[in-house]
Amino acid sequence: MFKILRDLLRYNIEFTIGFILTLAIFLFALAHFWAPMPDTAIYLLPPDMPPSAEYWFGTTSRGQDVLWQMSSAIWNTMLFGLSVTILSRLFAVAVGMISGYLGGKWDEFLMTINDTMIALPNIPILLLVYFVMRDQMSWPVLALTAALLGWNYDARLIRSVTLSLRNREFTRHAVFAGMSVPQILVRQHLPYVMPVIFFTAMNNLIWAIGLEVTLSVLGFSDINRPTIGGMIYWANQHQAIIAGIWWWIAFPIIAVVLLFLGLFLLAISVNEYIDPRSRLSRMGA
Amino acid sequence: MLAAVENKSASVEAKPVLRVEGLKAYYQMNYFGVRREVRAVDDVSLTIKRNEIYGIAGESSSGKSSLIKTIAGAITPPLRVVEGSVKFDFGGKELDVYAQRPAMKAARWKHLSYVMQGSMNVLNPVRKVKHAFHDFAFKHMGLSEGEFRARVESHLQRIGLDPRVLESYPHQLSGGMRQRLTIGLATVCEPEFIIADEPTTALDVLVQQDVLALIKGVQQRMGSSIIFVTHDMTVHAAIADRIGIVYAGRLVEEGPTLDVFQRPQHPYTAHLIASLPRIGDTRKRVALGGKPPNLADPPSGCRFHPRCPLAVDKCKSENPALLPRNSGRVACWRAGEVEAA
Numbered sequence: 001m002f003k004i005l006r007d008l009l010r011y012n013i014e015f016t017i018g019f020i021l022t023l024a025i026f027l028f029a030l031a032h033f034w035a036p037m038p039d040t041a042i043y044l045l046p047p048d049m050p051p052s053a054e055y056w057f058g059t060t061s062r063g064q065d066v067l068w069q070m071s072s073a074i075w076n077t078m079l080f081g082l083s084v085t086i087l088s089r090l091f092a093v094a095v096g097m098i099s100g101y102l103g104g105k106w107d108e109f110l111m112t113i114n115d116t117m118i119a120l121p122n123i124p125i126l127l128l129v130y131f132v133m134r135d136q137m138s139w140p141v142l143a144l145t146a147a148l149l150g151w152n153y154d155a156r157l158i159r160s161v162t163l164s165l166r167n168r169e170f171t172r173h174a175v176f177a178g179m180s181v182p183q184i185l186v187r188q189h190l191p192y193v194m195p196v197i198f199f200t201a202m203n204n205l206i207w208a209i210g211l212e213v214t215l216s217v218l219g220f221s222d223i224n225r226p227t228i229g230g231m232i233y234w235a236n237q238h239q240a241i242i243a244g245i246w247w248w249i250a251f252p253i254i255a256v257v258l259l260f261l262g263l264f265l266l267a268i269s270v271n272e273y274i275d276p277r278s279r280l281s282r283m284g285a
Numbered sequence: 286m287l288a289a290v291e292n293k294s295a296s297v298e299a300k301p302v303l304r305v306e307g308l309k310a311y312y313q314m315n316y317f318g319v320r321r322e323v324r325a326v327d328d329v330s331l332t333i334k335r336n337e338i339y340g341i342a343g344e345s346s347s348g349k350s351s352l353i354k355t356i357a358g359a360i361t362p363p364l365r366v367v368e369g370s371v372k373f374d375f376g377g378k379e380l381d382v383y384a385q386r387p388a389m390k391a392a393r394w395k396h397l398s399y400v401m402q403g404s405m406n407v408l409n410p411v412r413k414v415k416h417a418f419h420d421f422a423f424k425h426m427g428l429s430e431g432e433f434r435a436r437v438e439s440h441l442q443r444i445g446l447d448p449r450v451l452e453s454y455p456h457q458l459s460g461g462m463r464q465r466l467t468i469g470l471a472t473v474c475e476p477e478f479i480i481a482d483e484p485t486t487a488l489d490v491l492v493q494q495d496v497l498a499l500i501k502g503v504q505q506r507m508g509s510s511i512i513f514v515t516h517d518m519t520v521h522a523a524i525a526d527r528i529g530i531v532y533a534g535r536l537v538e539e540g541p542t543l544d545v546f547q548r549p550q551h552p553y554t555a556h557l558i559a560s561l562p563r564i565g566d567t568r569k570r571v572a573l574g575g576k577p578p579n580l581a582d583p584p585s586g587c588r589f590h591p592r593c594p595l596a597v598d599k600c601k602s603e604n605p606a607l608l609p610r611n612s613g614r615v616a617c618w619r620a621g622e623v624e625a626a
Binding site: 168169170172173174175176177178179183187188191192194 | 357359390391393394399401402403406407408409410411412416417420421422424425
């Protein structure tokens with residue numbers, strides 16, 4: 001594990017940059033546990049202070065320190081994104097592999113659901129859920145809703161991989177040697193599907209963070225909980241751009257762009273973590 | 286090549302380990318209301334004795350693979366058994382492949398192993414070789430992890446592989462090593478019966494020699510029986526004790542390898558053997574006219590009659606039964622009349 005990480009850092013520049021960016025942002029987000037003030041408190045500090053030695057990223061019109069707000073916001077946004085990713089990967093892997101391997105009636109049933117979900121637009125459904133739930137709408141509920149909308153393309157992808165594995169010799173031998181369906185799926189096919197899961201997980205994480213930002217900017221989330229989108233929402237509410245409080249809106253955007261960039265670079269290089277062959281070829285072996 | 290046949294040991298015990306009786310397995314398809322039936326295995330009966338290597342020969346699409354797939358019980362729809370039975374005898378216990386499915390499932394790999402077509406790809410490309418052994422064989426052997434590992438390592442050493450290959454991925458190994466591993470995988474449980482579908486087809490002649498010697502060695506040490514399929518007659522000559530010739534889903538001739546090569550009784554067999562090149566023989570090889578019959582709509586009577594130089598009217602209307610003749614069996618109205626070219 002550490003050897004793989006070391007090799008990747010040494011031989012893969014995309015991974016190195018992505019890793020450093022993501023790690024830096026993660027450490028910055030982690031710092032919110034040591035914040036000098038609670039992240040939901042308002043009007044603790046003088047409002048509208050530009051960036052200075054005392055307030056590095058300035059303060060908001062609501063009297064909050066942008067630095068510590070951002071630290072909490074990135075943490076919450078990443079937490080949301082990761083929850084969506086993990087939940088939706090579970091759905092995608094289960095549906096994709098079962099559908100691809102069992103085929104027949106199961107395949108028809110699961111893929112009908114899958115294709116229906118693909119045809120439905122996401123944002124209107126999320127808005128509908130938000131308006132129905134209103135006050136009960138907490139971030140875990142939102143994460144679950146987003147996860148239920150975010151698995152279907154990847155389930156199709158995983159199904160296609162499993163379909164190609166179903167008739168391979170090693171599968172037929174495994175069946176002959178008496179391995180059960182769950183054993184074949186987990187031991188024989190899952191390692192093959194793993195790069196797809198990893199790659200789609202990174203894309204899904206980026207999608208989920210984008211979704212969270214979109215909904216929060218529009219105010220369709222728990223607005224008292226600091227998130228990247230939530231910060232932009234409040235900046236818009238206080239007309240920060242017109243009032244010249246650029247730092248309130250610029251720093252969250254820079255942070256989320258850097259986070260996206262870091263995750264994207266990790267996504268394109270993570271395949272090498274799972275596929276020993278492409279890693280070896282990069283090392284010139 | 287024929288010299289190899291004459292060296293064959295005749296130490297074959299009498300007790301049958303496999304009995305196939307009147308086996309019929311058809312591909313039955315029903316697409317949009319159109320029924321199609323391909324008679325890939327049509328009324329095949331054969332027995333295989335303990336400690337015997339039985340080769341099945343025939344041209345492409347003659348139903349060789351379907352036949353041994355059916356014998357192994359590894360068929361999936363649309364291929365279905367229509368009639369007949371396949372019975373194994375493992376240590377005095379009779380097992381009917383299609384009537385005793387749970388017992389059969391338990392016997393697989395332990396008593397009966399199967400090297401499928403394209404067996405170079407038996408190893409999962411994204412997993413280390415040791416996992417393949419563990420997945421396929423561990424639960425059939427009833428050993429602890431440590432004992433199992435030791436057994437696998439000594440087994441690999443015996444078939445000429447360094448136990449370190451267990452820690453490698455399949456793409457790090459050569460084709461010959463993978464083929465050896467496949468055979469190692471099929472024999473690690475020391476099964477009484479091994480089914481092999483074209484085990485040497487993708488290999489060049491040198492590696493082929495090597496692998497054939499390996500199969501033969503493993504078989505002799507364990508005293509197991511092997512049924513294997515290949516269209517390569519030289520491979521049959523090299524290792525089979527008896528061979529069966531399949532034409533259009535039917536067994537047309539069967540007998541001890543030497544007798545079949547020297548005195549083929551069926552005209553098809555005669556042509557098959559006449560097509561083999563021999564050292565010092567400069568005559569032009571004559572190809573058999575026509576092409577293999579369509580098994581969805583086979584010819585009437587003897588299925589070989591449209592291509593047979595000896596065909597008479599009776600061949601077109603009546604199907605000859607597989608009857609004993611000399612040391613083997615043959616299904617032909619004019620058996621033995623052919624002059625091997």
